[in-house]
Amino acid sequence: MTSPVWHPFTQHGLNEAIPRIVRTEGAALHTDDGRRIVDAISSWWVTTHGHSHPRIMAAVADQAARMDQIIFAGWSHEPAETLARGLTEIMPHELTRVFYSDSGSTAVEVALKMALGYWANRGEPRHRILVMQHSYHGDTIGAMSIGARGVFNQAYSPLLFDVGTLPFPAAGAEQATLDALDAACREQPAALIVEPLILGAGGMLIYPPHILTEMAAICARHGVLFIADEVMTGWGRTGTLLACEQAGVVPDILCLSKGLTGGSVPLAVTMAREPIYEAHLSTDRAKMFFHSSSYTANPIACAAAVANLAIWRDEPVLARIADLSKRQRTRLAALTNVRNARQIGTITAMELGDESAAYMSNLGPRLLAYFRDRNLLLRPLGNTIYVMPPYCIGDDDLDAIYSAIADAAASCANGSFG
Numbered sequence: 001m002t003s004p005v006w007h008p009f010t011q012h013g014l015n016e017a018i019p020r021i022v023r024t025e026g027a028a029l030h031t032d033d034g035r036r037i038v039d040a041i042s043s044w045w046v047t048t049h050g051h052s053h054p055r056i057m058a059a060v061a062d063q064a065a066r067m068d069q070i071i072f073a074g075w076s077h078e079p080a081e082t083l084a085r086g087l088t089e090i091m092p093h094e095l096t097r098v099f100y101s102d103s104g105s106t107a108v109e110v111a112l113k114m115a116l117g118y119w120a121n122r123g124e125p126r127h128r129i130l131v132m133q134h135s136y137h138g139d140t141i142g143a144m145s146i147g148a149r150g151v152f153n154q155a156y157s158p159l160l161f162d163v164g165t166l167p168f169p170a171a172g173a174e175q176a177t178l179d180a181l182d183a184a185c186r187e188q189p190a191a192l193i194v195e196p197l198i199l200g201a202g203g204m205l206i207y208p209p210h211i212l213t214e215m216a217a218i219c220a221r222h223g224v225l226f227i228a229d230e231v232m233t234g235w236g237r238t239g240t241l242l243a244c245e246q247a248g249v250v251p252d253i254l255c256l257s258k259g260l261t262g263g264s265v266p267l268a269v270t271m272a273r274e275p276i277y278e279a280h281l282s283t284d285r286a287k288m289f290f291h292s293s294s295y296t297a298n299p300i301a302c303a304a305a306v307a308n309l310a311i312w313r314d315e316p317v318l319a320r321i322a323d324l325s326k327r328q329r330t331r332l333a334a335l336t337n338v339r340n341a342r343q344i345g346t347i348t349a350m351e352l353g354d355e356s357a358a359y360m361s362n363l364g365p366r367l368l369a370y371f372r373d374r375n376l377l378l379r380p381l382g383n384t385i386y387v388m389p390p391y392c393i394g395d396d397d398l399d400a401i402y403s404a405i406a407d408a409a410a411s412c413a414n415g416s417f418g
């Protein structure tokens with residue numbers, strides 16, 4: 001009997017092998033047939049310090065022994081309070097309010113609803129959202145609406161709402177992005193949402209901090225809300241706690257998830273500046289923020305995130321990140337037969353094969369299988385290969401990753417791939 005499990009982003013009709021993991025530790029996944037797999041992509045960008053971090057797992061066990069789940073509308077609990085206070089301390093101080101949800105997509109949906117609620121409650125309704133070309137903000141209908149359109153969401157396109165799209169600020173064409181933003185802001189949109197410094201699912205596309213600085217300044221000048229989706233970039237990925245830090249930018253609304261619990265259990269927050277909260281503050285019940293999911297602020301998830309904050313407070317996490325960035329830089333520089341080798345913080349990316357290879361070409365799946373056969377979890381975005389390991393990864397594991405990429409690049413160059 002085949003498994004009843006329907007996997008995400010998986011074409012079951014191709015009958016590709018689906019390894020089963022029984023244990024995780026540090027940068028490693030252990031399979032039920034005894035293999036040790038190096039997790040080169042932090043299990044889809046969530047794992048920060050390392051898998052099964054002892055302090056986080058202990059916090060989960062401890063919290064689970066005392067309390068499971070409670071309603072969060074009108075009730076509260078210590079882990080949620082402690083976490084919210086900790087977040088307002090570690091994040092920019094202008095972000096005074098913390099709203100809980102369960103995933104990056106919901107953090108983004110909440111951000112959009114906060115932005116529209118802000119304008120509606122001020123009596124000047126605005127609905128238009130500005131986005132950047134090639135963006136990814138999640139897979140729910142709202143999050144898809146503000147993300148890149150393509151084969152991924154073609155079937156649902158009639159349901160997706162209309163947005164204003166700015167061109168990606170590619171090297172040499174940055175001014176066009178800023179001009180487009182300035183023009184779009186004159187039409188009084190509700191908000192701009194961006195992935196700061198690097199567009200993840202769109203192909204690990206990097207743009208410079210000063211462009212982010214200028215985009216935020218244009219929004220501020222026009223009174224348009226600036227939403228930073230740091231679901232991937234948050235928690236040190238780009239070398240700083242937040243990517244926005246490198247641009248000296250504090251968003252009006254900030255979305256965090258993935259590394260919030262160190263990547264251990266699902267949790268998300270949407271943080272907001274005080275005026276966003278104040279716009280919903282009233283004796284009028286019709287002005288409250290109408291959003292919740294059943295598991296909002298789950299105590300066990302909050303406890304995991306509190307442990308993550310303690311690790312950030314007690315351990316030299318940024319130094320570890322700087323060291324990993326350096327160790328990746330030398331290995332990336334040594335690669336040949338790759339195009340557009342690029343890096344920001346702990347993330348490196350490059351293209352294999354010729355310019356014509358697109359996401360749905362068969363190069364991606366073949367690379368995936370190639371790396372899997374070498375006990376590596378690397379999941380190319382089409383012909384874009386990227387490395388985004390847990391911060392604890394050792395040199396031997398990094399060497400295994402980069403030598404496999406070097407071999408794959410050589411195969412691509414001599415035509416034995418794709």
Ligand SMILES: *Cc1c(COP(=O)(O)O)cnc(C)c1O
Nearest residue numbers: 103104105136137138200231232
């Ligand atoms: C992963 C991601 C999301 C969606 O998060 P989920 O937890 O998968 O819903 C949103 N925005 C960005 C930038 C992401 O990388």
